[in-house]
Amino acid sequence: MLVYVLQRLASVTVILIAMSILVFAVVNLLPGNTAIIMLGSYSTPEALAALEAKLGLNDPLAVQYWRWATDALTGDLGNSLVMERPIAPILWDALQRSAILAIAAIVCVAIIGILLGVVAALYEGRLTDHAVSLFGYLGMAIPEFFWAIVLIILFSSYLGWFPTVGYEPLSAGLWPFLSHLVLPVVTLTLTLIAHISRLTRSSMLDVLQSSYIRAARARGLPERVVVMNHALRNGLLPTITVLAQDFGWLIGGIVVIESVFAYPGLGRLLIFSIERHDLPFVQAIVLVVTATFCLANLGADLLYAALNPKIRYGASSR
């Protein structure tokens, strides 16, 4: 187990370094550097040269990368070009608000998705099973931004239950806070649920046909105990890995959802900085988001290993 953890840690570190180089390269190798963007179309060659020198853009790229990466490690992500303020505090606030969305969505997806999958597996081939899979098809076929629009038309414009856009902090009261979260979270859940419920269904079906389940039934255990205590434990293993993979889609979904619902999180900030060519800000957001994604994957791998006896005991023998 320790060997496995160290291996995974090493590979995540390597990937994080490679990734930061890639982010830096994309932003800095392509034409149009920060100084040109800062000065806009009124730049004179002299002003440009002066600013480039001030920003250190004439240093070799490797030096620039090193400066950027080491600063980032100490929490200094540089300054925003557009807002002319340090990036880190703004990014931190937005990250917290996005995390609220992400955690709420992943919890809903996990609970409802697994429940639907288990129910579909128990009623295999019957109407309930087909209804769940139809629901899954719809969820996957409709992209998040269209779900968002449909939900806004239905629950905001037509029924008037929830506000269309925006965000209220918890300090403004529980209902204002929650009511702004409902539609974004429902949208994210709808698009991700199909994946989880399908996978849970198929792995539960595999498990339910295995001999130890037949043995448990033969011993006369009540069906509830067989399903909850015996089948679910093994049936859920693959689901954990997929939840982590879905986290990547969730991040993509959050970018879209935040811009539909004008929710002031990291995704909206990213779109905002791209539209205004705030390259240092884009670079910082992509770095933070991707690092979060890598760490989530690492967490899922370790959780999977901790739950799966084959890896827990068998890693060293491989």
Next chain:
Amino acid sequence: MALPLGNTVAQPAWRRPALRGKLLVGGALLGIIVLLALFAPIVAPFPPEELHVADRFQAPNAIYLAGTDELGRDVLSRTLYGSRLSLFLGLAATFIAMLIGIPLGLLAGYSRGWLDELIMRLLDVMMSFPPIILILLVLAVMTPNLAKTALVVGLLYVPAVARLARSVTLSIAAEDFIQAARARGESRLYILFREIMPNAWPPLVVDASLRVSFAILLAAVLSFLGFGVQPPQADWGLMISQSRSFLQISPWIALTPGIVMCLTVVSLSLLGDGLREHLDPRLRHGPGL
């Protein structure tokens, strides 16, 4: 009875209609959408960018079957023309992903060793980005247009295609006829493209049909966010994005392209699922076996 080749076990009668049904329904639906897209100039009642300023925000009626938008443009015509863009984007991106991904996967899976390691680790780095983020990063430093969107979406899918091609290659490379070809002294290129490739296509085709639908959705999302197809072109994602300010008074501007987009995606995934069940003998007996 006409059973697929190599299948000696009769299937339960009630399963077969569902299997053919998916292929049939998906194929027919997709066929209709493709025909409508191809003949959009004939079928569409109005040119997609023609303004009817007097008829802004018309609800669906006899003249404007799906209503008009904020500039009085016919929503149905724009949706029909939009299907050309979306299908083109989906096909072009998938083509690019396969053009690069399949040779990479073949090479990695057949060579093994350091080349395999190098290719796969590089692809791992690409896959460790959340998908939309990587695209936005690239588009952030370029001015977006149709061709760039197709290219970027295609490149994003290279790792997934390459991984699939690699795993298929690994299993085929272990077969006797490959050993025989190697013993005959055939070149590596010959073995890759004349021996392995013809046997590797079924899973790749299934993957391609599903990938077209992913690519259509991703391209629509990019247009929606403003980083794909640019106005005034009629693109589904763009139409939905621009309709956002008018959802209260005229929801049809968003709903028409949205529903057609969903039908396209559903038809493609039905087709893909149907193809997979048709081509994969293990699935012919239905799920769970």
